[in-house]
Amino acid sequence: xxxxxxxxxxxxxxxxxxxDLKKVMHLGExxxxxxxxxxxxxxxxxxxxxxxxTKVEVNEDSPRYNFRTDFVNISxxxxxxxxxxxxxxMMAALTSLxxxxxxxxxxxxxxxxxxxxxxxxxxxxxxxxxxxQEAQTGEAHLTLEWSGVDVxxxxxxGAPAASA
Numbered sequence: 437x438x439x440x441x442x443x444x445x446x447x448x449x450x451x452x453x454x455x456d457l458k459k460v461m462h463l464g465e466x467x468x469x470x471x472x473x474x475x476x477x478x479x480x481x482x483x484x485x486x487x488x489x490t491k492v493e494v495n496e497d498s499p500r501y502n503f504r505t506d507f508v509n510i511s512x513x514x515x516x517x518x519x520x521x522x523x524x525x526m527m528a529a530l531t532s533l534x535x536x537x538x539x540x541x542x543x544x545x546x547x548x549x550x551x552x553x554x555x556x557x558x559x560x561x562x563x564x565x566x567x568x569q570e571a572q573t574g575e576a577h578l579t580l581e582w583s584g585v586d587v588x589x590x591x592x593x594g595a596p597a598a599s600a
Contacts, residue, residue, distance in 0.1 A: 449512040456579040460520050461498040464573045468494050468523035479511040492523050512554050519548040547571025556580045
């Protein structure tokens with residue numbers, strides 16, 4: 437029987453993370469929600485965060501986002517955070533306009549999920565249901581795929597010579 441051994445990638449190993457957010461279920465009440473996917477990569481300087489936002493799903497307690505995105509050239513030590521927010525209603529927006537000392541109506545966080553990218557790298561593809569942290573109810577249906585990129589082998593072979 438042939439055993440496969442997993443070699444832990446170096447924290448600076450680069451690759452592409454594909455995130456497929458199918459839906460968020462059991463939020464407790466039908467609200468207007470959207471999700472924000474934030475990837476923190478400590479090796480991506482000077483701006484280590486990449487942020488992508490879904491469209492607003494109206495009046496759903498289990499919104500289906502069917503949202504897919506790629507995070508390109510990220511390191512294995514990155515952390516993906518999915519945050520689900522409740523869109524402020526029309527009354528909150530109108531109230532914030534009338535009273536000048538109030539803050540602008542902001543989205544209310546409903547819950548979040550943190551996933552270290554190196555857990556995805558071990559399997560290559562993870563399809564799972566993650567419970568929302570900091571929430572009473574709710575779960576996110578996510579599929580995550582990792583494709584490693586070997587940047588050391590992309591040398592300058594076959595580069596055309598400069599002509600004068």
